[in-house]
Structures are given as structure tokens and as C-alpha cells.
Amino acid sequence: MHTLLVILLSLLLTAFSAAQEAKIPAPSEARQLGVAVPDVALHMPDGQEASLALVWAQKPVVLALVFSRCSGICSPFLRSAREAVRGVPGAGLDYTVVAVSIDPDDTPERMAAMAKGLELSNDPGWIFATTDAASIRPLADAVGFDYRWVPERQQFEHPAALIGIKDGRCARILTGGQVTRARLAELVTELRGGFVSVYPGTTNVLFRCFDYDPVRGFEFGWGMLVLVAPTALGLALVLLIFARRRRPDAHLTTTHAP
Amino acid sequence: MTTSTDVVESTEAPVAAALRSITLRWVATALVLFPVLVLLGLVMRVAQSDLVPDLDATRFYSVMTLHGVGMVGLWYTAGMASVCFLLSRYVRVSVLANKVGFASTLIGVALLLVSTLIGKFGAGWYFLYPLPIRPLGAWESWATVTFFAAIAVLGVGWTIWSLDVLRAIASRYSLTEALGWGYLRGNVQQEVPPMVLITTVSIIGALVGLVTAVVLLVLYAVEALGGDAANDALLMKNLVFLFGHLLVNITLYLGVAVVYEVLPHYAKRPWKTNGKVALAWNVVLVLVMFAYLHHLYMDFAQLRELQLLGQVTSYLSSVPAAIMSIFGTLALVYRSHLKWSLAPALLFSGVLGWVIGGIGAVIDSTIAVNLLFHNTLWVPAHFHTYFLMGVVLMLLGGVYHICDKASTCERKAGREKLVFWLTAIGGYGFLLMFYIGGAASIPRRYATYTGNISDGQGLALASVFFIVLFLAGLVIYAIETGRRCLGAAKAS
Amino acid sequence: MTQLLALSLFLALSVVCAAAFIAVARSTAAPEDVPYEATAKLRARLFWVVLAVLLVFLGLTIPYTPYPDESAQPDRVVHVRARQFAFDFSDRPFPDDATTDPDQAPLTGIATGDLVEFRVTAMDVTHGFGVYDADGALLAQVQAMPGYVNRLRMQFDTAATYEILCMEYCGAAHHVMRAALDVEKAN
Numbered sequence: 026m027h028t029l030l031v032i033l034l035s036l037l038l039t040a041f042s043a044a045q046e047a048k049i050p051a052p053s054e055a056r057q058l059g060v061a062v063p064d065v066a067l068h069m070p071d072g073q074e075a076s077l078a079l080v081w082a083q084k085p086v087v088l089a090l091v092f093s094r095c096s097g098i099c100s101p102f103l104r105s106a107r108e109a110v111r112g113v114p115g116a117g118l119d120y121t122v123v124a125v126s127i128d129p130d131d132t133p134e135r136m137a138a139m140a141k142g143l144e145l146s147n148d149p150g151w152i153f154a155t156t157d158a159a160s161i162r163p164l165a166d167a168v169g170f171d172y173r174w175v176p177e178r179q180q181f182e183h184p185a186a187l188i189g190i191k192d193g194r195c196a197r198i199l200t201g202g203q204v205t206r207a208r209l210a211e212l213v214t215e216l217r218g219g220f221v222s223v224y225p226g227t228t229n230v231l232f233r234c235f236d237y238d239p240v241r242g243f244e245f246g247w248g249m250l251v252l253v254a255p256t257a258l259g260l261a262l263v264l265l266i267f268a269r270r271r272r273p274d275a276h277l278t279t280t281h282a283p
Numbered sequence: 284m285t286t287s288t289d290v291v292e293s294t295e296a297p298v299a300a301a302l303r304s305i306t307l308r309w310v311a312t313a314l315v316l317f318p319v320l321v322l323l324g325l326v327m328r329v330a331q332s333d334l335v336p337d338l339d340a341t342r343f344y345s346v347m348t349l350h351g352v353g354m355v356g357l358w359y360t361a362g363m364a365s366v367c368f369l370l371s372r373y374v375r376v377s378v379l380a381n382k383v384g385f386a387s388t389l390i391g392v393a394l395l396l397v398s399t400l401i402g403k404f405g406a407g408w409y410f411l412y413p414l415p416i417r418p419l420g421a422w423e424s425w426a427t428v429t430f431f432a433a434i435a436v437l438g439v440g441w442t443i444w445s446l447d448v449l450r451a452i453a454s455r456y457s458l459t460e461a462l463g464w465g466y467l468r469g470n471v472q473q474e475v476p477p478m479v480l481i482t483t484v485s486i487i488g489a490l491v492g493l494v495t496a497v498v499l500l501v502l503y504a505v506e507a508l509g510g511d512a513a514n515d516a517l518l519m520k521n522l523v524f525l526f527g528h529l530l531v532n533i534t535l536y537l538g539v540a541v542v543y544e545v546l547p548h549y550a551k552r553p554w555k556t557n558g559k560v561a562l563a564w565n566v567v568l569v570l571v572m573f574a575y576l577h578h579l580y581m582d583f584a585q586l587r588e589l590q591l592l593g594q595v596t597s598y599l600s601s602v603p604a605a606i607m608s609i610f611g612t613l614a615l616v617y618r619s620h621l622k623w624s625l626a627p628a629l630l631f632s633g634v635l636g637w638v639i640g641g642i643g644a645v646i647d648s649t650i651a652v653n654l655l656f657h658n659t660l661w662v663p664a665h666f667h668t669y670f671l672m673g674v675v676l677m678l679l680g681g682v683y684h685i686c687d688k689a690s691t692c693e694r695k696a697g698r699e700k701l702v703f704w705l706t707a708i709g710g711y712g713f714l715l716m717f718y719i720g721g722a723a724s725i726p727r728r729y730a731t732y733t734g735n736i737s738d739g740q741g742l743a744l745a746s747v748f749f750i751v752l753f754l755a756g757l758v759i760y761a762i763e764t765g766r767r768c769l770g771a772a773k774a775s
Numbered sequence: 776m777t778q779l780l781a782l783s784l785f786l787a788l789s790v791v792c793a794a795a796f797i798a799v800a801r802s803t804a805a806p807e808d809v810p811y812e813a814t815a816k817l818r819a820r821l822f823w824v825v826l827a828v829l830l831v832f833l834g835l836t837i838p839y840t841p842y843p844d845e846s847a848q849p850d851r852v853v854h855v856r857a858r859q860f861a862f863d864f865s866d867r868p869f870p871d872d873a874t875t876d877p878d879q880a881p882l883t884g885i886a887t888g889d890l891v892e893f894r895v896t897a898m899d900v901t902h903g904f905g906v907y908d909a910d911g912a913l914l915a916q917v918q919a920m921p922g923y924v925n926r927l928r929m930q931f932d933t934a935a936t937y938e939i940l941c942m943e944y945c946g947a948a949h950h951v952m953r954a955a956l957d958v959e960k961a962n
Contacts, residue, residue, distance in 0.1 A: 058852055194848070248518040255498050255525070256572060259491035266449045267458035341947045407944050413921070414900045414946060419859045421947035516901060516920045581903070581916060581942075583842055584923040591837065598829045606822045613799045614814045618807045623800070635796045639789045646781050649832065651839035655777055655913050658903055658942045722782035724913035726905065726942055729950040735911035735938055 051184040051200035052169030060195045062088075062167045067125070067154035070137040077123065077164075078193060080152065085120045085216035086190040087209075090170050092128035092181055093135040098202045100142075102185040105204045107143055112206035113213050116150025120213055124151065127165060127172055127181060129158035168195055189216045301378040302371055303689065305385060307768055309364035310682050312385075314761045314768075316357050316392075317675075318754065323350040325750045331732060332743035341421050343730040344405030351408025352395055355531060356437060358674055359489075360388050362537030363444060365681045366482050369544045370448070373479055374455050380447030387440020394433035402426025407728065409527045410434075412519030416507065435500055442493045445486050452483055462568075463561025477556050481540035484568045485533045491572065492529030495522055517584060521575075528575035535637065535669055536567070538677035539608055542630050545684050546612065549627040550619040554611065563603035570600040577648040581657045590650060597648035601641055609638055625699035625763075626687060629680030632707065636672030640665050643718065658728075660739075661721025664714055671753075672710045679760060686764050689771035698759055705756025712749030716742040778912070841915065843926045849892035851885055857895065857902035857919035860948040862939055869896065886961040887934050893927045895919045903942025906956070909935050916942050934960040 064078035080086055089106065091099040103124065110116045126136055136153040137146065145151045156164065165172060168190075172183035187204060189197035189212045197215045199208050323346050330338040363384065367376045398404040404426035406415040415427045452461050456475060461483040465471040499522045502514050547554045576593030579585045612634045621627060643665030647656050656662070687694070725732065725739040732739030856863040863869070885891055895904045897919040904927065905916040914937070917927035931937070941952035 059848060059850060191848075196848070248515050251498060251502075251518060252521050252525070255495035255522075256491050259487065259494045262446065262490055262494075263449060263458065263487050266446065267453045267461070269450075269453055340950065344944070344947060344949075405947070411901055411943070414944075417859070417900050417946075419899070419946050513922075516922050520901070520920070581918040581925075582920060582923070583917055583925040583927070584920065587842055590840070590842070594837070595833065598833055602822070602825055602829070605825050606818060610818050610821055613795065614809070614818070616803065617799050618802045618805065618809055620806045621803045623803070631796070631800060635793060638792045638796075642785055642788045642792070645829075646785055649836045650841070651836045652777065652781055654841045654915055656781070657916060658905075659913065718782060718785065722778040724778065724907065724911060726940060728944040731950055733951075734953070735907055735909065736940070738911065 049171050049173070049182055049184055052171075052186050052188070052198050057167075057169040057188075057195040057198060060167055060169075062190050062193055062195060063160070063163050064193070065125075065156040065160040065164050067123070067152065067156060068133045069152065069154050070133045073133075075152075075154070077125075077156075077190075080121055080123060081190055081193055083121075084118075085196070085213075087120055087122045087212065087216070088168065088188040088190055089122065089124045090127050090165060090168075090172075090183070090186070090188075091124050091139075092126045093131050093139045094128060094180070096180060098183075098185045102202050102204065103139075103143055105202070106187065106209070107145060109204045109206045109209040110150060113210045115213060117148070118150075120150075120216055122151045124153045125164070126155045127161050127170075127183065129161065131155045168198070187212060189213075191216050299371065299378065302368060302376070302381070303771070305378055305381050306364055306368045306685065307689070307772055308385065309361065310686060310764065310768055312388075313357060313361045313682070314765055316353065318757055318761065320350055320353045320357065321750065321754055321757065323353070325747065325754070328743045328746045328750060330730065331739060332747055333731070333740050334744065334747065338730070340730040341403050341405060344407070344728075345399040345403045345422070347728065348405045348407055349395060349399040352433075353392070354670065355408055355527075355534070356388065356391065358670065358678065359441070359530060359534045359537075360384065361678050361682070362534050362541070362674065363441075363448070365541050365678055365685065366478070366485075366537050367448060368685055369478060369541065369681070370451070370482060373476060374451040376451045377447045380444050384440050384444035387436050387443075391433045391437035391440070394429050394436065398426050398429035398433060402429055404430045406430070409523050411523060412503075412514060412516055413506075416503070431500060431503065434496065438493055438496045438500070442490070442497075445489050445493065448482065449486050449490075452479060452486075456483075458483075462565060463556055464565075466556055466558045466561040467565075469558070475556050477543040477554060477560060478540050480556055480561060480564055481536055481543060484564045485536040485540065487568060488529050488536070488571050489533045492526045492533065495526040495529070499523060499526060517579075517582060520579060520582065521585075524575040524578040525572075528578065529571065531666065531670070532571050532574070535674045538633060538674035538681075539637070541681035542612065542634060542677050543608075545681055546615060546627060546630050548684070549624075549630075550615045550621045552615055552619050554615055560607055560611070563607035566603045567600065570596045570603075574600050574648075577653070580650050580653045594648060594650050598645060601645055604637070604641065609634060624694065624696075625702060625760075626680045626684040628699075628703050629676045629683065632703075633673055633676030633678075633680060636668055636676055636710075637674075640668030640670075640673050643668055655724070656721055658726060659721045660717045660723075660725045660727050660742075663727050664717030664721050667717060668714050672707075672714065676706070683760075683764055683767075686767035686771060690767040692767050692770045695763070698763055702756045702760045702763070705752050705759070709749045709751070709753030709756060713746050713753060716746040716749070841917075841927070843892070843928050847890060847928075849928060850889040851891045853885075853891060853893050855893050855895045855904060855919070856898055857904060857941065857945075857952075858898040859900060859946050860941070860952040862904070862952070862954040864954075869898075883957060885931065885956070885958050887931050887958060888961045890928060890930055893917070893929075895925045895927060896923060897921045900945050901943050902945045902952070903940075905940045905942040907938045907940055908933075909937070918943060931958040934958050 062077070064076050067075040067077060067080070069075065077086065089103065091103060106122070110122055116122060124136070124139075133155055136155055140146045140151065140153040145153070168186075168188045170184065170186060170188070172181050175182050184200065185202045187199040187209070188195060189199075197212050199212050326338075326346055327343060327350065329335055330343055364381070367381055370376055402425060403422045404415075405421060406418070406427075410430070415430065416424075418427070456473075456479060459465065460472065460475055461479055463475055463480045465475070499519070502519065502522070506512065506514050543554055573592060573596040576589050577597045580590055580593065612631065616631060643661065646652055647661055647665055720739055720742045723738055723742075725736050725742070729736070729739070732743070854865045854869055856865070856869045893904065895917050898921065901921065902919040903916055904919050906914045906929065908914055915927060915929050917925045919925065935958060937956040937958060939954040939956055941949055945952065
């Protein structure tokens with residue numbers, strides 16, 4: 026019964042978030058690519074202060090714009106992002122996920138509570154912070170993230186996106202409420218300077234030549250075996266034929282003419 | 284060039300009448316099929332030149348497919364038939380296996396004709412995945428099934444035939460002997476003629492290619508029958524070019540084997556296996572497995588290491604060819620007692636075609652150049668040089684030699700000269716239009732040239748003229764050879 | 776330009792080889808025994824010459840492979856999806872599900888000098904993505920293969936309308952599969 030309720034609720038939320046997304050378009054990667062992201066202050070709990078530039082100076086940033094009061098997409102979105110991040114090693118080592126609030130009423134403590142709810146409080150790969158009220162809009166604009174306050178619902182209407190920032194510039198944007206491991210791996214790989222060449226098809230692929238895992242890079246797949254098999258089989262046939270006993274034939278020329 | 288009616292004395296062991304009869308049947312088939320397939324090529328160039336407007340594009344592409352598969356199959360089998368005949372001096376090849384090859388080829392050709400001309404199947408000769416199963420209404424699925432049935436019949440028949448030729452070689456030589464390793468070690472138990480060495484290398488390559496085709500067909504079948512599972516397009520492309528590139532490369536080597544065997548008769552000098560010849564062909568056997576990678580340069584998703592390997596192996600595979608076979612041909616003929624007639628002239632100029640095609644190929648196998656030449660007319664330019672002015676001339680020379688030996692008809696020097704010059708001028712003129720088209724960025728496999736590539740029309744028109752010249756030479760050749768063929772058939 | 780260079784090189788080498796063949800063919804008019812040593816010596820020399828020429832060309836051309844240099848950041852990314860028989864362009868990646876209509880956008884706003892990255896994939900069969908200038912010269916190309924994204928990076932020097940042609944035979948209307956690409960002058 027409880028499970029059913031959760032499923033129903035999440036379905037509802039998804040439907041709701043889909044409706045939300047339809048109203049405000051998600052950021053366009055192509056339009057934002059290479060756009061400079063403004064450096065904004067990051068206020069964290071216990072009075073800790075940092076800035077976005079300080080973070081990206083150390084390692085590439087995966088930015089999520091959220092707010093703690095969100096009754097829609099933010100929580101399921103961050104939960105899926107959390108699962109995806111766990112599947113893509115390197116968070117805290119060579120990339121950092123920064124969740125910044127777009128709500129001027131948010132406080133560092135409320136963001137900390139949000140982190141706690143997601144069991145990410147002490148995770149070195151994640152930063153939950155607020156920024157100065159005046160910095161929110163310029164930051165969101167720079168990454169093409171549109172949002173607006175809807176007074177009757179007391180909510181922000183906004184899309185869901187993960188924005189990859191490398192050296193202070195927009196490098197890659199993933200949109201949609203569900204972050205999958207494969208998509209995040211794609212984003213992180215590109216932040217590291219790599220590229221993902223395999224387009225994830227919906228169909229089941231029989232054998233792949235090269236199993237492409239964006240995190241681990243190229244690996245030879247079963248398909249490579251399929252590619253090598255004919256050569257091996259052909260050579261085996263040849264060996265088999267030549268394994269027979271030979272007998273000389275008197276009728277045949279023994280030397281090469283003329 | 285002078286021609287001579289001197290009959291070079293035959294040192295051949297008597298060839299079994301049955302083998303001679305099946306070989307003559309191959310020759311007759313080739314003499315009919317080749318001009319017909321050339322005509323299909325002519326039809327395409329006519330359509331592209333806009334001489335005859337409104338050739339239905341679906342028709343164009345099915346003609347293209349028939350022309351491609353037909354030519355590849357025709358010359359592979361012609362090479363095999365010639366090699367079998369010449370090889371019978373050294374080893375006992377089975378006539379039955381030869382007949383299996385012949386029967387499967389006839390059935391395969393019939394199925395191909397139905398599939399392309401009636402069913403309008405038009406996925407091209409290497410049927411790049413997944414076009415055969417996604418024609419978007421251009422042809423029905425029965426045409427695809429018929430096409431694959433044709434490929435399967437040809438594949439099975441040719442595999443049996445190829446296995447038998449290896450069996451024949453194996454009944455006299457060990458594998459290391461047949462590959463000339465004795466020469467490499469300096470320990471030769473019995474002499475291995477180049478014919479045996481090259482045929483062994485070729486058939487090993489051909490077997491790998493044919494097994495690859497089987498794997499390819501199985502993967503297609505699995506997809507067709509196996510529900511929603513699809514194949515990996517990159518894997519399928521690797522497989523199809525491993526198969527296709529091997530098969531056409533091997534066909535060329537069969538022609539080269541004929542040159543090694545027959546040209547010495549005319550030059551009156553021996554061409555024997557030695558350590559260097561053996562090394563060259565062993566290197567070829569390894570490199571030929573990798574050279575196909577140059578077909579995938581423009582798939583940036585392919586592993587970069589494989590791309591670089593493709594350029595390195597494509598470059599290096601020209602070394603043994605240039606040093607041993609091509610230089611060997613020149614050394615064999617240089618200041619020899621060779622009296623020029625049609626057979627040696629065709630064999631010798633076939634080697635020149637191999638050289639020129641090779642230059643075009645090496646240029647195209649350069650990744651940086653391939654960016655601009657891939658799938659332009661440069662591609663058909665270089666492989667038509669290999670085929671039309673290379674292996675086809677070598678085999679036409681070989682066939683002429685075989686028929687000439689078998690019959691007592693007297694040779695007509697004037698007609699022989701005419702054949703040589705018509706095919707040479709027609710062939711190279713036709714090829715030059717392709718090369719210029721490639722350099723002018725005209726894409727290959729276009730039913731019509733419009734807009735910014737309409738220059739292709741004029742080039743196609745010039746090609747038509749040259750193809751007609753070539754065809755005229757070919758018809759005279761067919762008449763002359765046919766005469767001998769008939770004479771030989773009567774004699775036996 | 777590269778094409779013309781390649782054609783000239785090809786013709787020059789072919790003529791040299793053909794001349795060698797003709798000279799050898801004519802030499803049979805005066806037959807003579809050629810000592811094996813002389814032939815072997817010439818062959819050894821030829822071996823080193825051929826090998827050296829090939830290695831030099833290998834060294835000269837390998838740096839010009841078209842595979843993207845990971846370190847450079849493109850100014851524009853254009854997603855391209857080829858299908859029988861058209862090209863779709865979009866600002867964002869095409870959805871995984873091939874049946875969904877993409878969020879198509881006209882291909883505009885590319886300026887001269889921009890480092891443009893085309894991310895090319897295919898929906899149905901393998902296609903090719905060839906970029907031609909207004910004179911019909913091929914500038915660059917990449918294959919479009921279902922299940923894979925190929926990245927082609929290029930810069931346009933002149934403002935003009937370029938044409939995209941399909942470079943891999945893809946079916947009955949392959950020869951009319953085209954798209955236009957406008958490049959504006961950079962401010």
C-alpha cells in the first residue's frame with residue numbers, strides 16, 4: 026500500500042514536472058556553449074564562504090539550480106542525480122556537483138537540510154549553497170536557465186538541468202528531470218576533455234565492436250570477438266586441411282618450368 | 284609493339300580432359316557475362332551524363348548493384364578457374380569441386396538477376412548494414428531475401444571450391460612449404476613454384492573473407508528473426524569490408540599468380556620462388572587482413588589506433604607488391620627474348636594497371652586525403668584501375684594463353700593489336716574521367732548529377748565514349764578467344 | 776587545392792611508371808642476359824626508396840587526420856541527424872528514441888571563423904555528411920551511422936551558402952539528399 030502510494034505520488038510529480046517543463050523551455054546547450062559564467066558567492070552552513078570561481082579553479086563543476094521549498098521536480102531530480110553521481114566515480118576528485126538555490130528566501134541552513142534529506146551532507150563531491158539574491162538571475166541567465174515565481178502556487182516554475190562548467194564557461198548541458206548514469210558519465214567525460222561517441226539507442230544491440238563506457242573509455246566488446254572469429258576460423262580450417270597426410274604423385278611436374 | 288606467331292613450346296603436363304572442359308565452360312561464361320556487365324556500367328554512365336533522361340533512380344541503383352556484385356563475382360571465379368587450370372601441373376585439383384563452383388555461380392547469378400532486375404534490390408555490392416533491410420519502399424523484402432540467398436549460394440559454393448584447391452595443395456606440400464617458409468629458413472625440401480605460394484596465400488585470405496560473409500549473413504538473419512535486437516552498425520561495417528576488401532584483393536592476387544605462371548613462358552626466363560618472394564607474400568598475407576580498415580576512416584567513432592593502423596598497413600602493403608611482383612615483372616621482361624603478342628601484352632599491361640591503381644589507392648588510403656576523397660569518384664577510379672586495367676587484363680591474358688595453347692587456330696596480329704589499343708585507350712580514358720571526377724569532389728553512387736556537382740555530367744558523357752571503345756576491343760577479343768575456345772572444344 | 780595536388784601527384788607518378796613499363800617493353804628488341812646481381816642491387820635500392828617515400832608521406836600526413844582535437848573548445852555545436860532522405864539540425868542532442876521528432880532548429884548563426892562542431896548521427900541507415908562550398912568542392916566529410924555520434928570540426932573562411940550532400944549510398948533518393956548551410960560574416 027505504502028509502495029503504491031509512493032509510485033502514484035511520483036507519477037503525479039513526474040506529470041506535474043512535465044507540465045512545468047512544457048511551460049518554460051529547458052536551456053539550449055548549443056546557445057549557451059562557451060558562454061562565460063559569472064563568479065558568484067557561495068554561502069554554506071556554519072558561515073562558510075566560497076565562490077563558484079574558487080570551485081571551478083580546482084576542478085570542473087556540475088551545476089544544478091534548485092530551491093529547497095520545491096514541491097516539484099527538484100527532489101526527484103536531485104535524487105536521480107545522486108544515484109548517477111554514485112555510478113560515475115570521480116565526484117570530489119575531478120569534478121564537483123554544486124547545487125545553488127534560485128530562491129532568494131533560501132538560507133544555507135535550508136540548503137543543508139535539503140542535503141541531509143538526500144543523505145549528501147558530508148559528501149565531498151557535493152556542495153549545497155545559496156548565493157546573493159542579486160547574483161541569482163545573472164547566473165541563471167548565463168547558463169540559459171529560465172525560471173519565474175508563480176504566486177498562486179508559491180513555487181518557482183523552472184526546468185531541470187545539469188550544467189557542466191569548465192574553466193568558467195558553459196561546456197555541456199543535460200536537460201530533463203531524470204539524470205541517468207550514462208548521461209552524467211557523458212557530461213563528466215566531456216568535462217574531462219573526452220568525448221562520447223556512442224549514441225544510446227533504444228534497441229537492444231547484439232554485439233558491440235567496442236563497448237563504450239564513458240567512464241572507463243573504450244573496451245573491446247563481444248563484437249571484437251565476432252570480428253576476429255572469421256579470421257581464426259578460416260586459419261583453423263587451413264590448419265585442418267594441411268594436417269592430412271601427403272603422398273607424392275608421379276604424374277605431376279616436380280620442377281617449375283620453363 | 285610487335286606481335287609474333289611463334290608458338291612457345293609447351294612444357295606442361297597433360298591436363299585432364301575434364302578439367303579442360305570445365306575451364307572452357309568458365310571462359311565461355313566469362314566471355315558472355317563480362318560484356319553484359321560492362322554494358323550495365325555503360326547504362327549507368329549514360330544515365331549520369333543525362334543523355335537519356337529519366338532513368339528511374341531505383342532502376343539505376345539496382346543496375347549498379349548487379350554490376351558490382353556481378354563483376355566482383357565474375358573475376359573472383361575467373362581467377363579461381365584460371366589458377367585451377369594452371370595449378371593442375373603441380374597438384375591434382377578436383378574437377379567436381381570446380382563444377383560445384385560453376386553450378387553455384389550459375390544459381391547465384393540467376394538469383395541475383397531476379398533480385399536486382401525484377402525485385403529492384405539495390406543496396407550496392409557490399410550491402411552496407413542496415414540498408415538491405417531498410418530500403419524505405421524501394422524494393423520488397425523478398426528481393427532482399429533473394430539477394431542474400433544468392434550471396435549464400437555463392438559463398439557456400441566458392442568455399443567448397445576454395446577448400447578443395449587448398450586440399451590439392453596440401454596433398455603435395457606441407458603448410459610451411461606452401462607458404463615458402465623453407466626458403467626463409469634456407470632449407471628447401473622440394474621446389475615450390477610461385478603459383479603454389481601465391482595461390483596458398485590467396486585462398487587463405489579468401490577463406491577468411493568467405494567465413495566473414497557467413498558471419499555477416501548469420502547476424503542479418505538473427506536480426507531478421509530475433510525480435511527487437513539490432514546489430515551494431517560499426518561492427519557490421521567492419522565485417523562487410525573485411526569480407527569485401529579481402530575478396531577483391533584476393534581476386535587481384537589470383538591474377539598476379541597467373542602472371543607469375545604464364546609470363547615466364549613468353550619471356551623465356553624462369554620466375555622462381557626464393558627467400559625474398561616468399562617473405563613478400565607472407566607479409567602480404569598478414570597485411571591484407573588489416574588493410575580494409577581504410578574503409579572506415581570517416582567513421583570517427585572507430586578506435587583511433589585502428590585508423591592509424593589502417594593507414595600504416597595500407598601503405599606498407601604496397602612495398603612487397605612494388606618490390607617483388609612489379610619490379611619482378613619488369614626484371615623478367617627487361618631485355619628478355621619476349622616476342623610480344625596479345626597474351627604477354629595483356630599480362631604485362633595488367634601489372635601496369637595494378638601499379639597505377641595502387642598509386643591511386645595509396646593516395647586515398649592517406650587519412651588526411653581520404654577526408655576529401657572518401658566516397659567520391661576517386662574510389663571507383665582506383666578500384667576500376669585495379670580491376671579493369673589490372674586483374675581483368677591479367678586474366679584476359681591468361682585466358683588467351685590457355686585457349687591459344689588448347690587450339691590450333693592461327694593468330695591474327697592485326698586484330699590482336701586492335702584489341703590491345705582499344706582496351707588500353709578505352710580503359711584509361713574511362714578511368715581518367717573517374718579520377719578527374721574524384722578530384723572535382725563528385726560523389727560516387729549518384730544516379731544524377733545536379734546543382735553544384737553538375738560537372739559530373741560532362742565527365743560521364745566522355746566516359747561513355749571511352750567505354751564504347753573498350754567494349755569494341757572486348758568484342759574483338761571475345762570473338763578471337765571464342766574461336767579458339769570452340770576449336771579447343773572440338774579438338775577435345 | 777588538396778584534391779588538385781593529389782590528382783597531379785597521381786598523374787605524375789602514373790606517367791613515370793607507365794614510361795618505365797614502356798621502356799622495359801621496348802627493351803626486348805635487343806635481348807641480352809642481365810646478370811642477377813645487377814637486378815638484385817637495383818631491387819634493394821628500390822626497396823629503400825619506396826620505403827623511405829612511404830614513411831615520409833606517412834610522417835607528413837598523419838598530423839592532418841581529421842579526428843577532433845580534444846583540447847580545443849568549439850564555438851558552436853550543431854547536432855545533425857541524417858535520415859532517408861534528409862538532414863535534421865538541432866541545438867541539442869537528438870532524443871535516444873529514433874521515432875520521436877526532434878526539437879529541430881534551422882541551421883543559422885554560424886559565422887566565419889567559428890570553430891563549428893557537427894555531431895553527426897543517423898536514424899535509419901548509414902549516411903554521409905559532406906560539406907561542399909558553393910563551387911561544388913568538398914571541404915570535409917564524416918559518416919553518419921546509426922548508434923554512433925561522429926564529430927566533425929571545421930571553420931568556414933568565407934560567408935556563403937554551403938551545401939551538405941549525402942556521402943554514403945542510402946537508398947533510392949540518395950542523390951537528392953541535400954541541405955543548405957548559411958555562413959554569415961563575423962562581426
